[in-house]
Amino acid sequence: MGQRAAIYCRVSTADQTCGRQEADLLAFAVKAGFDVVGVWKETASGARDDRAQRKKVMALAQARDVDVVLVTELTRWGRSTIDLFHTLGELQAWGISLIAQTGLQFDLGTPQGKLIASLMSVLAEFERDLLRERVRSGIAAAQARGVRFGRQPGQRVKADRHQKRALELVAAGQSYREVGLRLGISKNTVLAIVKRHRAEQAGP
Known part of the structure; x- marks a missing residue:
């Protein structure tokens, strides 16, 4: 057989x-x-x-x-x-x-x-190197056209998403640490949310 x-x-x-x-x-x-x-x-x-x-x-x-x-x-x-x-x-x-x-x-x-x-x-490593080079070249070309990568200054994706609930919990008397644990964000993020909200409320 x-x-x-x-x-x-x-x-x-x-x-x-x-x-x-x-x-x-x-x-x-x-x-x-x-x-x-x-x-x-x-x-x-x-x-x-x-x-x-x-x-x-x-x-x-x-x-x-x-x-x-x-x-x-x-x-x-x-x-x-x-x-x-x-x-x-x-x-x-x-x-x-x-x-x-x-x-x-x-x-x-x-x-x-x-x-x-x-x-x-050897060929596989060569192919990986070519891929990395194409990626780097693509990023450089995009940046030359004005495209910006990653989180930009002023963007607060996680903080903005949790802002309303965080302010409610702080107003209810919970500590920044407790709010952070409950929402899955850091204590410093909660602090930044509160500070920004107070600044906005105070106005110019």
């Missing part, structure tokens, strides 16, 4: 089909002597993370109900270098191999697998 294989196929848009991938992988499985337990197909772009069918394949792998996962190429499986590295690491931890039709097999027990893991680790 051969190794149990799960076939995973993915296309990016609704006007595409998984027919060619499925046929090629079924033929590949027969030639390699794998016992196919099922074919999982879905339509999802490379960037989307809501891949229900891939999650099912991962669940089978975690339960050790398959021995290998077959794909036509690694881009059909991974959303990004980081995602590919993480999911392959999970499969490896469960003792499951991911095999591409091209003959590329990810298995940390082999020299080829170790080399791929090392290269992917």
Whole structure:
């Protein structure tokens, strides 16, 4: 009896089909002597993370109900270098191999697998650096256009939300500490609310 294989196929848009991938992988499985337990197909772009069918394949792998996962190429499986590295690491931890039709097999027990893991680790770090750089560049460009990030001077989101109730409780004789504990804010925030209210009442 051969190794149990799960076939995973993915296309990016609704006007595409998984027919060619499925046929090629079924033929590949027969030639390699794998016992196919099922074919999982879905339509999802490379960037989307809501891949229900891939999650099912991962669940089978975690339960050790398959021995290998077959794909036509690694881009059909991974959303990004980081995602590919993480999911392959999970499969490896469960003792499951991911095999591409091209003959590329990810298995940390082999020299080829170790080399791929090392290269992917470097690429994943490179991708993270690129992402951080894009974020920093985006923030800098937005700031240059006058966009301001974070809480601005004069904004008192939490204090403003609790102001009415805090003033009522203080007027009822509760201490600032008691009011703060009751509303989930600090004693200093309660004090600031009261001071600001008194200043507004006093007027110019």
